[in-house]
Amino acid sequence: xxxxxxxxAALAAAVxxxxxxxACSSAxxxxxxxxxxxxxxxxxxxxxxxxxxxxxxxxxxVPYDLNSxxxxxxxxxxxxxxxxxxxxxxxxxxxxFDFPVGTVIxxxxxxxxxxxxxxxxxxxxxxxxxxxxxxxxxxxVRLIETRLLVRRQHGWEALPYVWNAEQTDAELARxxxxxxxxxxxxxxxxxxxTYVVPNENQCAGCHVVDLKAKSIAPIGLKARHLNxxxxxxxxxxxxxxxxxxxxxxxxxxxxxxVPRNANWRDRAQxxxxxARAYLDVNCAHCHSLTGAADTTGLSFEAVTAADRHxxxxxxxxxxxxxxxxxxxxxxPGHPEDSILPFRxxxxxxxxxxxxxxxxxVHVEGLALIRDWIAAMPGQxxx
Amino acid sequence: MRGITVAFACLIAxxxxxxxxxxxxxxxxxxxxxxxxxLQEQFLDAKPGxxxxxxxxxxxxxxxxxxxxxxxxxxxxxLDKSILSFKNEISGPEGILVYGSDFTIENLSIEDTxxxxxxxxxxxxxxxxxxRVAWTGGSQTTNGAYGIYPVKSKNILIxxxxxxxxxxxxxxxxxxxxxxxxxxxxEQNVAGIEIxxxxxxxxxxxxxxxxxxxxxxxxxxxxxxxxxxTRVFKNKVYQNNVANFAAKGAAVASxxxxxxxxxxxxxxxxxxxxxxxxxxxxxxxxxxxxxxNYYNKPGIDPNYDPYPRAIYVYDNxxxxxxDSPDGLDLKTLKVAMFGLNGHFPDIxxxxxxxxxxxxxxxxxxxxxxxxxxxNSAVLNADGPHKYKNPSTxxxxxxxxxxxxxxxxxxxxx
Numbered sequence: 001x002x003x004x005x006x007x008x009a010a011l012a013a014a015v016x017x018x019x020x021x022x023a024c025s026s027a028x029x030x031x032x033x034x035x036x037x038x039x040x041x042x043x044x045x046x047x048x049x050x051x052x053x054x055x056x057x058x059x060x061x062v063p064y065d066l067n068s069x070x071x072x073x074x075x076x077x078x079x080x081x082x083x084x085x086x087x088x089x090x091x092x093x094x095x096x097f098d099f100p101v102g103t104v105i106x107x108x109x110x111x112x113x114x115x116x117x118x119x120x121x122x123x124x125x126x127x128x129x130x131x132x133x134x135x136x137x138x139x140x141v142r143l144i145e146t147r148l149l150v151r152r153q154h155g156w157e158a159l160p161y162v163w164n165a166e167q168t169d170a171e172l173a174r175x176x177x178x179x180x181x182x183x184x185x186x187x188x189x190x191x192x193x194t195y196v197v198p199n200e201n202q203c204a205g206c207h208v209v210d211l212k213a214k215s216i217a218p219i220g221l222k223a224r225h226l227n228x229x230x231x232x233x234x235x236x237x238x239x240x241x242x243x244x245x246x247x248x249x250x251x252x253x254x255x256x257x258v259p260r261n262a263n264w265r266d267r268a269q270x271x272x273x274x275a276r277a278y279l280d281v282n283c284a285h286c287h288s289l290t291g292a293a294d295t296t297g298l299s300f301e302a303v304t305a306a307d308r309h310x311x312x313x314x315x316x317x318x319x320x321x322x323x324x325x326x327x328x329x330x331x332p333g334h335p336e337d338s339i340l341p342f343r344x345x346x347x348x349x350x351x352x353x354x355x356x357x358x359x360x361v362h363v364e365g366l367a368l369i370r371d372w373i374a375a376m377p378g379q380x381x382x
Numbered sequence: 383m384r385g386i387t388v389a390f391a392c393l394i395a396x397x398x399x400x401x402x403x404x405x406x407x408x409x410x411x412x413x414x415x416x417x418x419x420x421l422q423e424q425f426l427d428a429k430p431g432x433x434x435x436x437x438x439x440x441x442x443x444x445x446x447x448x449x450x451x452x453x454x455x456x457x458x459x460x461l462d463k464s465i466l467s468f469k470n471e472i473s474g475p476e477g478i479l480v481y482g483s484d485f486t487i488e489n490l491s492i493e494d495t496x497x498x499x500x501x502x503x504x505x506x507x508x509x510x511x512x513x514r515v516a517w518t519g520g521s522q523t524t525n526g527a528y529g530i531y532p533v534k535s536k537n538i539l540i541x542x543x544x545x546x547x548x549x550x551x552x553x554x555x556x557x558x559x560x561x562x563x564x565x566x567x568x569e570q571n572v573a574g575i576e577i578x579x580x581x582x583x584x585x586x587x588x589x590x591x592x593x594x595x596x597x598x599x600x601x602x603x604x605x606x607x608x609x610x611x612t613r614v615f616k617n618k619v620y621q622n623n624v625a626n627f628a629a630k631g632a633a634v635a636s637x638x639x640x641x642x643x644x645x646x647x648x649x650x651x652x653x654x655x656x657x658x659x660x661x662x663x664x665x666x667x668x669x670x671x672x673x674x675n676y677y678n679k680p681g682i683d684p685n686y687d688p689y690p691r692a693i694y695v696y697d698n699x700x701x702x703x704x705d706s707p708d709g710l711d712l713k714t715l716k717v718a719m720f721g722l723n724g725h726f727p728d729i730x731x732x733x734x735x736x737x738x739x740x741x742x743x744x745x746x747x748x749x750x751x752x753x754x755x756x757n758s759a760v761l762n763a764d765g766p767h768k769y770k771n772p773s774t775x776x777x778x779x780x781x782x783x784x785x786x787x788x789x790x791x792x793x794x795x
Contacts, residue, residue, distance in 0.1 A: 174422075174423065174426055175418075175419050175422035175423060175426070176422070176445065176473075178444075178472070194472055196445075196472065196473045198473075199422055199426065199445070199448075200426050201422075201425060201426060201448035201449070201450055202445075202446075202448060202473070204448075204450055205448065208450075208481070211481065211503070211504050212504070214450065214481065292481075292503060294534070294606070295503065295533045295534055295556065295557060295605075295606075297603075297604035297605050297606075307680065308604060308680060308681045308682065308683070312680060312681065313678050313679075313680040313681030314604060314681040314682075315602070315603070315604075315631070315633075315674075315676035315681060315682075316631055316632070316633070317556075317602055317604070317605065317633065318527060318528070318531075318533075318550070318556065318633070319527070319629075319631065319632060320497070320498075320526065320527025320528070320549055320550045320628075320629065320632055321523055321524060321525075321527065321549050321628075321629040321632065322527075322629075323629045323630060323631030323632055323635075324629065324631075325629050325630035325631060326630065326631050327630060327631040327675055327676055328631075328676075328678075328681060339631065348496065349471055349472065349473060349474045349475035349496035349497060350474070350475035350495075350496035350497040350526055350527075351475075355474070355475055355497075356473055356474075359472070378680065380678045380680060380681055381678060381679070
């Protein structure tokens with residue numbers, strides 16, 4: 001049966017159990033790690049579970065956020081990590097942490113509901129009505145899918161689950177799914193699109209960050225993305241320090257030595273840092289020296305030099321019509337002549353970047369990249 | 383409350399299932415959706431030795447088919463019978479995307495993908511046989527970029543295949559090593575067949591016609607390897623006169639319509655025994671990266687070599703062509719030198735050469751452009767001086783180069 005590490009027991013009692021008291025209809029079973037196979041239902045894992053009008057997190061399931069997240073059609077995301085007792089991840093400064101066998105990472109994609117039909121969802125960054133304790137308030141949000149990334153003996157596996165209409169459970173969707181949605185903006189403007197749930201191979205399209213190794217890996221669980229506070233029931237605390245405190249992470253250096261990406265939405269931070277953080281998390285899983293887009297000579301990693309390697313005055317290689325009739329990826333000072341914002345502004349497969357994971361244009365992200373290019377010094381003279 | 387209300391409503395409303403997931407993909411019939419799901423599962427479950435059969439029929443799909451296993455064969459029953467149509471594609475943008483080695487695909491068609499038709503990235507021992515990739519609306523800028531596109535791969539055989547309508551290159555081999563492209567057909571593309579940044583390629587017995595440019599051998603900057611050693615022989619390259627329909631900035635957007643064979647910035651290229659005819663700019667163009675629109679200092683790797691070196695042209699059968707070049711510069715040049723009814727000679731050279739590397743006014747013997755092709759003359763367009771002093775020359779190209787070895791794929795597993 002489930003055994004809690006002593007240090008965890010104290011924390012769980014202090015932090016998480018307290019948060020779900022009172023709403024709990026029945027005590028959930030502990031998280032079940034399936035060493036192989038593909039459970040048909042998300043509920044079999046017991047990572048998140050339906051608890052009355054909430055989607056609740058099980059004990060030891062720790063939520064986290066990223067400084068700058070991947071854009072996914074304005075979906076809100078509830079990210080969690082769980083590890084079996086007695087093991088922990090090893091800190092790494094640049095790459096994803098080295099997680100032990102048994103780790104289960106979940107990411108639930110959901111939207112705040114708009115008034116009216118079920119397809120209407122809010123296009124908003126406001127998460128203030130999303131939560132009920134550490135879980136989600138299903139009176140206000142609609143669950144779309146939950147993706148699991150599971151660390152098995154031979155490596156990571158990706159399992160996409162799609163929530164049913166009743167929002168009672170999510171079913172395995174290895175071949176993906178399509179969900180018609182309508183984004184409703186604060187001014188009432190509506191935009192229809194098809195939310196595409198990736199199939200397993202498309203999961204790998206982003207999560208195979210090293211094409212030679214071919215294996216998939218987490219993207220968000222890196223020091224620079226996680227180095228920020230999270231509002232736990234016990235109060236706000238740095239996520240990395242909490243993970244270390246509860247035994248999920250070892251080897252964390254003093255925070256002053258830990259890299260930290262900017263929050264792309266925080267206008268108090270430098271424009272360049274915000275843009276680079278945005279490009280890092282939205283593009284660099286493919287556009288790196290080892291990723292699927294290593295064919296292009298274009299990288300958006302946090303460490304990429306801010307010259308032709310980042311696309312400055314660089315002619316495209318295999319963009320085809322994705323150039324939008326522009327001849328360089330980035331023309332300093334001229335977003336209107338640059339390929340990068342052109343492709344971000346498209347929602348047409350074959351033109352748009354990223355190639356998958358969105359069916360709408362990220363208006364605010366695009367504006368950031370345009371501002372960044374507009375402020376960039378230099379020119380592409382002969 | 384809302385969740386409970388929705389759950390209750392579902393009990394009494396049969397239509398509720400459409401509101402959640404599991405909706406039928408739009409634009410696909412129920413049969414096609416079921417076919418796509420089964421096929422996706424086969425791609426997901428494939429392992430070494432798996433053969434995925436594509437039955438006869440026109441199958442509509444709306445999502446890329448991605449393969450990540452080694453040792454897989456995808457096999458149709460004929461390129462006119464097993465047809466995968468991506469006209470309604472919403473997620474891709476490729477048709478079939480392969481990350482795997484020891485891969486074979488044969489006897490099927492891929493139609494109307496939003497992006498590339500068939501892309502193979504980072505594989506070894508790749509066989510593409512009897513595959514047709516087509517954009518059925520003909521030459522259009524909105525077509526996908528590449529038809530058949532192996533990249534960063536090794537030991538590649540492409541045979542008896544075809545590409546129609548690619549808005550960049552029909553059959554495009556990039557950043558690869560040891561390649562044979564033979565008995566293929568390329569038509570209605572911007573570039574018919576393109577070998578780019580590739581080491582050791584044999585391109586023979588192909589037909590390239592009705593493209594903007596027929597067969598291209600290019601080197602682009604900033605990539606994983608510079609290419610060299612390509613043999614282009616026994617091909618039929620004629621009437622590639624389609625107006626360039628690539629988006630500006632695309633790699634081939636600077637290729638003038640009416641280009642037969644084009645060598646740009648590549649080295650050790652041998653062009654022989656081809657029938658090259660009626661390409662209205664020139665049957666053969668040899669040029670440097672400076673003749674594209676893309677050259678600029680900050681954006682180009684300083685180690686990139688922009689010059690064509692060691693180009694050997696012999697025993698081709700040229701006829702017609704050169705009579706109506708594309709672009710104002712070349713048109714003006716043609717009329718000025720050869721009159722309204724005249725034509726360029728068979729070979730057009732842009733005139734760029736590595737001035738720092740001349741010996742007695744000529745490139746070193748092993749780096750020269752050598753022409754041994756009957757009476758074929760070369761027009762030096764004098765690109766470096768904005769076409770001011772063009773000249774027709776033959777003597778400076780009278781030389782020979784050592785012949786390249788054939789590409790040998792026999793060691794493939």
